[in-house]
């Protein structure tokens with residue numbers, strides 16, 4: 001290969017694991033990087049924009065598809081790079097239409113994405129890590145050790161696979177899209193992998209690419225306080241907080257990260273989240289756990305806690321998973337809780353659980369497929385929590 005054909009591969013190393021055949025992934029590069037790559041390969045800069053649009057707007061699966069790019073350049077690209085999506089290790093369809101994909105990346109690591117179709121929108125919940133460092137007690141992923149962060153390309157690929165499945169290439173106009181919203185609420189804590197999440201979402205938001213507006217992207221965090229402001233300043237997407245308790249005692253018990261970043265600090269970060277206003281409120285996610293956080297007194301304490309935060313709530317009936325120590329609050333209790341909140345003027349819908357039958361509902365994601373009894377899973381979960389927390393020094 002002459003020198004002009006040899007691209008600077010340093011920026012590509014971060015895009016994702018190298019494919020089994022040794023080629024490098026292009027999914028995960030932004031427009032500036034694709035332009036630099038084209039120039040490195042002796043092409044005009046506009047070829048980078050063409051590549052970007054073929055990949056992210058038209059959903060090209062091979063370089064052969066890029067009909068307005070010279071055959072010679074396409075061949076050189078195909079020799080070194082790949083547009084391969086992750087393999088789909090498993091795909092499940094719930095009776096309510098929810099779809100779950102278990103993605104297997106080039107190094108064999110796996111993470112899940114869930115598409116939740118509704119009448120007026122389609123929300124894709126994507127993962128940011130394989131496993132998770134944290135140990136939220138109600139969350140199935142929390143029983144899985146952190147394996148690694150996902151790369152920008154792997155985060156993007158989850159969206160592209162969903163678009164492939166829906167046949168939504170080229171990027172349709174907003175009003176005809178079925179995949180309209182993206183939530184970073186799958187496996188992992190996105191603020192512990194912020195650089196990759198940021199890059200992936202910046203590519204997603206680019207107008208001549210996947211083109212999803214920042215107003216339709218929500219990053220959900222367990223409350224990594226020092227990173228919250230950055231998310232607002234650098235990404236400007238909607239923020240959701242996994243709150244789940246109205247006081248530090250209960251929150252630290254079910255979300256040990258609260259010992260590190262207690263509610264006072266978390267509420268301050270929410271009050272001052274860049275761009276927050278009554279028109280752009282923070283969403284507090286609140287999972288209803290029987291006899292843990294579901295009393296009327298809890299609801300009143302919650303109202304007091306968020307009194308000067310622009311916010312809305314989602315009450316989430318707990319979605320059980322094998323080995324969980326918790327039960328879901330009964331419907332009456334949830335409705336009473338909701339009444340206290342709404343009478344205080346808070347928007348507080350009860351979320352309809354989706355995809356429960358395929359373990360695709362909130363907090364149910366986990367990639368292992370071992371066949372264990374509920375008791376064995378409980379023991380396994382407790383061991384994993386203890387081990388992770390010993391390493392974490394919360």
Ligand code: SF4
Pocket residue numbers: 132133134135136139140141142143186187188189222242
């Ligand atoms: S809720 Fe999120 S941050 Fe907490 S353990 Fe589960 S995946 Fe990790």
